[in-house]
Amino acid sequence: MQELSLNILDIAQNSIVADATLIEIGVSVDKNDFLAITIRDNGKGMSEETVRNVINPFYTSRTTRKVGLGVPFFKQAAEDTGGTFRIESELGKGTFIEAVFDTNHIDYTPLGAVWDTVSMLIQMNENLDFVYTVRKDGAEFVCDTRQLKEIMEGMPLSDLAVVQWIKEFIRENQTEILKRSY
Numbered sequence: 001m002q003e004l005s006l007n008i009l010d011i012a013q014n015s016i017v018a019d020a021t022l023i024e025i026g027v028s029v030d031k032n033d034f035l036a037i038t039i040r041d042n043g044k045g046m047s048e049e050t051v052r053n054v055i056n057p058f059y060t061s062r063t064t065r066k067v068g069l070g071v072p073f074f075k076q077a078a079e080d081t082g083g084t085f086r087i088e089s090e091l092g093k094g095t096f097i098e099a100v101f102d103t104n105h106i107d108y109t110p111l112g113a114v115w116d117t118v119s120m121l122i123q124m125n126e127n128l129d130f131v132y133t134v135r136k137d138g139a140e141f142v143c144d145t146r147q148l149k150e151i152m153e154g155m156p157l158s159d160l161a162v163v164q165w166i167k168e169f170i171r172e173n174q175t176e177i178l179k180r181s182y
Contacts (some may be wrong), residue, residue, distance in 0.1 A: 003112025004037060004101070010070035011039045011097055012121055018043030020094065021128055023121070027114060028135035029178060033103045034047065034083065040096045046089040054087065062085065074099050081105035115170035117145065123163045126156060132170060134177045141173040 008025060015023045020043035028036045046054065054071050075085040078099035089095040101108055106158065118132045122145055132143045148157060155162055 003110050004077065005112035005114045005117040007070070007074040008037060008039065008114060009117045009121070011074060012117075015039065015043050015095065015180075016125060016128065018045070018095065022131070023128065024131040024133070025114075025118065025137070026133045027111065027174075027178075028133075029103070029137075031137070035101045035103050036098060037101075038096070038098045040094065042094040044091050045091045045095055047091055051087055051089050055085075065117035065174065071097070077101070077109050080107040113171075115167050115174060118170055119163055119167035122148075122166060124156045126158045134174045136177050136179075141175050141177050143173075145171050 012023055012025065018041065020041035023042040024038070026036070026038040026040075030036070038121075055075050071087070074097070078085045078101050081102040082105055083100040083102055084098075085096045085100075086107045087095065114132075118130065122130055129145045130143075131145070134141045143165065143166070145157060152162060157163070157166070
């Protein structure tokens, strides 16, 4: 993938298919410029066997195609930078994925426009809740659709003006926290 935000979109789509009602996406940068992306959901979860198989590109639970490349590509992207990948899941409770990237490695894929990804997920899945968190050097930004729904007082989060505001809200705050294009 050309940017990590597309991996985030793919993994979040898996959470949506798994009937999650809450999807938490996190981006954090440590003092050594390692970038961690986490995605947690409260969907159906997976069995231990499925968790073992999901990193195999020739395994998919979908019936419309014979391969599932999202998770294996995400894992490979992290490991190609000398980073790590972890997936945990429990049936009936949900799934947690963490990919850690060395942003100084030549094989590091840029983070990309996560604000586009998150705002699109919110727009297209108004009945779900999303929490997007960005952290670096003790600073934190959180965009939580549960709070946005209260602030908007019934205005749909899928309204074009609201989507544009959410996108800019995330972009400005993420840029301020990260202070560099990851």
